[in-house]
Amino acid sequence: MDFFSFGNIIVYIDKFIKFINSIFFLVLIIGLSFALIISPIDYLQGDAVRIMYVHVPSAWIGLSIFSIIAIGTLFNFVFKIKNLYLFVKSLAPIGLLFTCLAIVTGSLWGKPTWGTWWAWDARLTSMLILMLFYVFFIITFKIFKDSEKLPQILSAISILGAINIPIIKYSVEWWSTLHQPASIKIIGTSSIHSSMLVPLFLMLLVLLLYCALIFLMKYKTEIIKIKKKNIKRL
Amino acid sequence: MLTKKIKTRLFFLSSVIFITLLFLAFIYFSLKENILYFKTPSEISIVDEIQNNSKIRVGGMVKKDSIQQNNKEIKFILTDYKKELIVVYNGAVPNLFSEERGAVVEGKLNDKSYLIADRILAKHDENYMPPEMKKIFENAK
Numbered sequence: 001m002d003f004f005s006f007g008n009i010i011v012y013i014d015k016f017i018k019f020i021n022s023i024f025f026l027v028l029i030i031g032l033s034f035a036l037i038i039s040p041i042d043y044l045q046g047d048a049v050r051i052m053y054v055h056v057p058s059a060w061i062g063l064s065i066f067s068i069i070a071i072g073t074l075f076n077f078v079f080k081i082k083n084l085y086l087f088v089k090s091l092a093p094i095g096l097l098f099t100c101l102a103i104v105t106g107s108l109w110g111k112p113t114w115g116t117w118w119a120w121d122a123r124l125t126s127m128l129i130l131m132l133f134y135v136f137f138i139i140t141f142k143i144f145k146d147s148e149k150l151p152q153i154l155s156a157i158s159i160l161g162a163i164n165i166p167i168i169k170y171s172v173e174w175w176s177t178l179h180q181p182a183s184i185k186i187i188g189t190s191s192i193h194s195s196m197l198v199p200l201f202l203m204l205l206v207l208l209l210y211c212a213l214i215f216l217m218k219y220k221t222e223i224i225k226i227k228k229k230n231i232k233r234l
Numbered sequence: 235m236l237t238k239k240i241k242t243r244l245f246f247l248s249s250v251i252f253i254t255l256l257f258l259a260f261i262y263f264s265l266k267e268n269i270l271y272f273k274t275p276s277e278i279s280i281v282d283e284i285q286n287n288s289k290i291r292v293g294g295m296v297k298k299d300s301i302q303q304n305n306k307e308i309k310f311i312l313t314d315y316k317k318e319l320i321v322v323y324n325g326a327v328p329n330l331f332s333e334e335r336g337a338v339v340e341g342k343l344n345d346k347s348y349l350i351a352d353r354i355l356a357k358h359d360e361n362y363m364p365p366e367m368k369k370i371f372e373n374a375k
């Protein structure tokens with residue numbers, strides 16, 4: 001179990017960070033040139049479609065990070081794994097960032113297409129609730145820093161938040177909303193033309209790399225903080 | 235492998251999940267009507283009485299060749315292919331508002347088939363494609 005010693009883990013994290021740094025700008029330039037220049041305009045929205053290349057991946061990332069956080073927190077509550085606690089703590093701000101990004105870009109897209117910045121329909125409201133859950137989650141870390149009750153409160157928040165996730169996903173199918181239904185389905189064909197799918201997935205890759213970079217840096221900081229408290233093993 | 239402590243925690247966790255689901259179900263059933271962002275013209279036509287002062291939102295397709303514009307007033311028919319609703323509106327419409335596209339109108343009902351709107355939102359569907367593809371689709375029809 002030497003792999004999990006502090007020295008080793010920091011070396012591996014540093015290697016990862018260096019690797020991502022070396023390819024990040026290349027992927028970013030390719031992704032952006034596809035999204036902004038090479039990809040065609042939409043037949044109806046014109047150039048506004050390019051907002052989708054940031055909006056859709058950010059929303060996906062926001063949702064999936066909360067799912068990971070919820071699972072991690074519940075495991076931490078049951079099995080008391082200290083490492084999971086650091087993991088969740090480093091992930092939460094990234095999820096908040098991308099949820100906010102999805103809401104802001106969605107709003108920017110909504111003005112020219114729908115004619116309004118915001119509508120209280122089921123999809124938009126449930127997304128706002130997700131953002132609030134992220135905020136609660138992060139505030140709880142700050143307030144109950146070393147309290148015994150921290151895991152309990154965190155798991156309560158993540159249970160409630162996790163129930164919200166399928167509501168966000170299926171809100172556009174269950175209820176009448178202003179937001180359009182999902183274009184990309186796990187099973188079946190997507191209703192986005194393939195020339196627009198390429199920049200979409202490239203931007204997803206860019207944002208995922210960015211997530212990984214920020215996560216590793218934050219995780220490293222958390223590990224160093226613990227090391228300073230003189231605990232020998234995770 | 236599972237110690238007694240872990241079993242207690244798991245039991246606690248599942249009871250919390252169960253209770254929250256129960257609560258959410260209650261909330262859902264009491265709010266059912268309000269979650270819908272708009273009603274369809276068919277749903278409007280079966281409403282018993284019209285509340286003159288309350289605003290409602292109705293969504294549907296703008297019927298083909300139904301947009302009449304004079305001065306600033308625009309008049310069109312909103313349809314869900316079963317029932318129709320005449321909508322009158324004063325002001326600018328969103329760019330994407332056009333015939334045979336989805337729209338959501340917000341306003342007051344005059345009677346069951348006549349609505350005075352004070353806001354119009356265009357609804358976008360889930361299809362994204364370049365302009366050339368659209369032409370190919372239309373020629374295929």
